[in-house]
Amino acid sequence: MSITEQQVSDIVNLTIDQTITLNGFSFRSPPLTLSGEGSTLRVGESLSALGVHKAFIVADAVVAELGLLDSTRRSLHRSGISYSIFDDIVAEPTAGLVQRCKDQLKTCGADAVIGIGGGSALDTAKAVALLIDSNASIADLAAGAQAERKVRLVAIPTTAGTGSEVTDITVIMEDDHRHKYVIKSAHLMPDLAILDAHLMIGVPPAVTAATGIDALTHAIEAYLSSQRNPISEAMAFASIQMIVRALPIAVGNGSNQKARSDMALAAYKAGLAFSNAGLGLVHAMSHQIGARYRIPHGVANAILLPEVMNFNALVCRSELANIARAMGVARDNMTEREQASAAIGATAELVKDVGLPDSLAKFDVKPEDLNVLADDALADICLVTNPRHASSADIVAIYQACLEKQ
Structure with missing residues (x-):
């Protein structure tokens, strides 16, 4: 079978195009980042601009006890956004804890998830935001199953370390405490990251x-x-x-x-x-x-x-x-x-x-x-x-x- 001149041209162009794109790369980051002392006071207006009506706050127990949720709560209230709080997060959250958090999110019907705390709170918030509209489990996602996040996602770190506020990754412990699930998905990237160093002053x-x-x-x-x-x-x-x-x-x-x-x-x-x-x-x-x-x-x-x-x-x-x-x-x-x-x-x-x-x-x-x-x-x-x-x-x-x- 003879090859036409057009087919040869197409093959050459495809080869050149593929060679050119080999040197390219993609780079993901949150669409919006707010930084500066007191920046959590702007979370309400930012979510309101995104059409959010009800928020679900996922927080470390210690963060809640120290009153570090207060500025976020005031901001949400001023913007007319109601909210529910899940503050049972502990270090190294398990798949079982994520499931409990997901159940509460489903009950309250929020259209935005706000993670406030260390890496455990942020990782849990990201996981439940991804899982809430999916039949997949944490194990499924770690094995490569796909899920699409439909709720808005905000990440507010109270420690300077995990970087979870700007990553498309979440890490969740297996219930047997012997292994960790590492999940990577473009849908785990928060819509909004807030860096408020004032929340970090009391970290030991x-x-x-x-x-x-x-x-x-x-x-x-x-x-x-x-x-x-x-x-x-x-x-x-x-x-x-x-x-x-x-x-x-x-x-x-x-x-x-x-x-x-x-x-x-x-x-x-x-x-x-x-x-x-x-x-x-x-x-x-x-x-x-x-x-x-x-x-x-x-x-x-x-x-x-x-x-x-x-x-x-x-x-x-x-x-x-x-x-x-x-x-x-x-x-x-x-x-x-x-x-x-x-x-x-x-x-x-x-x-x-x-x-x-x-x-x-x-x-x-x-x-x-x-x-x-x-x-x-x-x-x-x-x-x-x-x-x-x-x-x-x-x-x-x-x-x-x-x-x-x-």
Whole structure:
């Protein structure tokens, strides 16, 4: 069969078009972000402009007790938006808790979900907003099932760490507390993110430290990601610069408004970076030990981050050298290898400076569990964008190194 001149032309044009788009990328972010002290007072007018009539507030129990919902409630009231509150959120929300929250949302009939609190509250709010109009379960979504969010979604963080307010990801614990569901969907991106550092003033030093290192991990893993792009790189680099400067101050003097504001923006930038570029081996591993041994997510990241950076250095030494520049520890007389080592060393020092552990020896991690943990980490979605291929033996070796530190 002969090929016509038009068919040849079509094939050539298709090849050229596909080659051109290989260098492209997409970048997702919330349609609107409000930032600044007191910005929660604008949530009512913002939702009213979107046609919202009733809101469903999902909040940490502690956040409710501290009165951190007051400004949001006043704003909703002034805009004539009624609301219901679900404030039973605890650390590491389970699929069962999400189901209870979803049932209450269905009963109240709200057309907007507002998550207020740490990562647990925001992740729960995002999950129920996606599930409310779907027959899918959390397990279904984690396995790749599709769902479309129809209600509006607002995310208001009270800690500077998870970046959940600007990501298309949610993480929910299985009911057996042994594994975590990691769900990624464009419909998990909030319609509105609000950064009000005033809500973060009372966060205790230990929580400030853990959430801050979580944000640093997001930024570093996004910067090293195999799917990074120019915008995610810029966001990650800027986030690292802000965190190394502001986190020690926020931990040591939690009433410092400038440090709190900088950390809120840094976590936001890191969230934008990893939501669009992906994460890596630190998160793939921390999800496993966090679920199995109840190690707080930021603490698990803090322990693993320097070791994983050292493992990844084989394939991304120049990127680590750039991270050293962002951290202010690179010198002109250093080789690229020395700059990369400086970045890893500065990361380990920052973890110690803010009072977080650098060893798994303090936790009930059993050596006989390491092979299972490694296999589970290999199946974690976060591993897909790690810059270096990791085998089960590699992961076991990293866990073992973190166990042997004293």
